[in-house]
Amino acid sequence: MKKHLIVLLFIATIVGCKSTSVVNTKVDNKTERILKGxxxxxxxxxxxxxxxKVESFYLADSKCFVNSNWNFISNNNKGDMKLNNSSSACIDYSSPITWYLxxxxxxxxxxxxxxKAKEVSNGFVLTINNVTETSFDLVDKINVAGSIKSITYTFQKN
Known part of the structure; x- marks a missing residue:
């Protein structure tokens, strides 16, 4: 009986010391729902x-992203984006996207x-700030002449 008790205590100790870093993969669903639309x-x-001049997302000059349209679907973390800048220096571009917090x-x-998202190895991790029902900012870090600067994309809900 003592042998069984010791084995049970040993197993309980191992299970009790399980790392939570792998298990704790919660995302911010509340903010994701705010971004829907x-x-x-x-x-x-x-x-x-x-x-x-800064090239954003390896796609186009950052100024070409002004007036771009973005659609975020929160229940499957997909969506799409389209550059809509009429400047002759800007390219026509649209793409499906995946996203999450x-x-x-x-x-x-x-x-x-x-x-498929798993087939795409390139992605971007940005800081999200100032989230409201009608606006939010995405902030990326860029290297300008060896110095790290922030580039802020301000979004407004349509």
């Missing part, structure tokens, strides 16, 4: 934006271009 980027700001509260984004 159609949004437009109304501005893109970063230090030196009048003098320095990770357990650290960061916005994770992939442009899937009709591939």
């Amino acid at each position: 159609n949004w437009t980027i109304t501005s893109v700001n970063y230090p030196g934006s009048d003098y320095i 990770n357990k650290e509260g960061q916005f994770v984004l992939k442009f899937t271009n009709d591939y």
Whole structure:
């Protein structure tokens, strides 16, 4: 009987010491539901934006993202985006996307271009700030002449 009790205590100790880092994968579903719907980027700001050109998401000049349309579907973390800037310097581009808020509260984004998300190895992790029912900001870090700066994309709900 003592032998069985010792074995049970040993098993309980092992199960009780299980790491929670792998198990704790909660996402911020409340904020994801707020982001559901159609949004437009109304501005893109970063230090030196009048003098320095920045290519956003390896796609186009950051200024080309002003007036772009984004659709976020919260129940499956998919959506799409379309560049709508009429400037001749901007390209026409649209893509399906996948997105979610990770357990650290960061916005994770992939442009899937009709591939499955697991087939796309490139993605972006941005900070999400100032979330309301009608607006939010996504902040990316960029390297400008060896110095890390923040680039802020301001979204407004349509």
